[in-house]
Amino acid sequence: MPELPEVETIVRLLRGGIGDSSTPIGKKILRTSVLWERSIAAPPVPEFVQRIQGQTVQKISRRGKYIVMRLSSDTLLFHLRMSGDLHVEFEKLHGEKEAIGKHDRVIFILQNGLRLIFEDARKFGRVWLLTDPQDELGDLGPEPLAEELSADQFHRMLKDCRRQLKPLLMDQSFLAGLGNIYTDEALFKAKLHPLTIASELNADQAAALLKAIRETLLEGIQRNGASIDWVYRGGDFQNHFFVYGRKGETCLICGTPIERIVVGQRGTHFCPNCQGHTANAKKLPT
DNA sequence: CACGTCACCTGCGTGC
DNA sequence: TGCACGCAGGTGACGT
Numbered sequence: 001m002p003e004l005p006e007v008e009t010i011v012r013l014l015r016g017g018i019g020d021s022s023t024p025i026g027k028k029i030l031r032t033s034v035l036w037e038r039s040i041a042a043p044p045v046p047e048f049v050q051r052i053q054g055q056t057v058q059k060i061s062r063r064g065k066y067i068v069m070r071l072s073s074d075t076l077l078f079h080l081r082m083s084g085d086l087h088v089e090f091e092k093l094h095g096e097k098e099a100i101g102k103h104d105r106v107i108f109i110l111q112n113g114l115r116l117i118f119e120d121a122r123k124f125g126r127v128w129l130l131t132d133p134q135d136e137l138g139d140l141g142p143e144p145l146a147e148e149l150s151a152d153q154f155h156r157m158l159k160d161c162r163r164q165l166k167p168l169l170m171d172q173s174f175l176a177g178l179g180n181i182y183t184d185e186a187l188f189k190a191k192l193h194p195l196t197i198a199s200e201l202n203a204d205q206a207a208a209l210l211k212a213i214r215e216t217l218l219e220g221i222q223r224n225g226a227s228i229d230w231v232y233r234g235g236d237f238q239n240h241f242f243v244y245g246r247k248g249e250t251c252l253i254c255g256t257p258i259e260r261i262v263v264g265q266r267g268t269h270f271c272p273n274c275q276g277h278t279a280n281a282k283k284l285p286t
Numbered sequence: 287c288a289c290g291t292c293a294c295c296t297g298c299g300t301g302c
Numbered sequence: 303t304g305c306a307c308g309c310a311g312g313t314g315a316c317g318t
């Protein structure tokens with residue numbers, strides 16, 4: 001899916017902060033059309049549609065990879081998973097037939113001819129309408145970009161884990177927001193092998209990893225995220241990957257061919273030279 | 287606790 | 303051109 005930077009980009013677009021895009025903030029939801037019922041995680045579709053009607057969008061934010069919309073009395077959550085997207089459109093002029101996109105799953109009809117559209121080719125994405133958003137967000141780990149997360153604290157979090165870095169960093173209850181791309185890119189930047197056992201990092205390595213994660217995420221946000229495959233959202237971070245999707249191509253730092261292995265069912269890309277120097281990684285098969 | 291496997295879905299690129 | 307296959311930004315439910 002979109003990872004933290006792509007979700008952040010979408011949130012900023014929805015707030016109207018980029019270009020001349022319009023925003024759902026301050027608009028009342030007049031009606032909702034659910035085109036794929038399983039996109040609605042909770043409550044049951046009839047209750048969802050009925051309860052949301054008449055509520056006004058007050059605030060749009062992000063928590064991990066979730067889009068959080070504060071409404072008058074409930075909170076609307078979106079998780080885009082692999083292929084979801086969320087954007088606003090204007091109603092067509094009178095007389096024209098409303099075009100429903102091939103992958104539109106939920107359409108929210110707002111005031112002033114605005115429509116909020118949740119589209120999702122692979123149908124993995126989910127939408128929640130909750131009284132207390134913590135019911136869904138409660139198990140998330142800390143925000144990697146939050147200043148409150150110190151290098152010391154991050155080192156302590158790692159010290160308690162005997163797991164490999166790659167699956168650990170992608171575990172949303174450990175840290176909220178990293179996915180497959182940004183994890184591979186951050187590990188490359190930190191010069192750490194993806195199979196390194198977390199508890200074996202020293203304080204300096206932990207600090208370097210947190211710094212690399214933050215720099216990678218910030219660059220992603222600054223480039224408006226990555227647009228890969230047919231899911232295009234305007235970002236261009238995909239043109240600046242060091243390892244992701246570059247199997248067999250040469251490392252931009254040292255020239256060694258980038259390797260791809262599978263870890264936890266996910267393609268994992270790394271430079272065996274730049275990221276091969278941790279003590280325990282040498283013992284691991286590659 | 288930590289890992290492996292499958293399931294959920296559609297679409298695109300590749301190779302025969 | 304058709305078609306099988308592998309791959310894809312994610313997560314949750316299992317089993318060992």
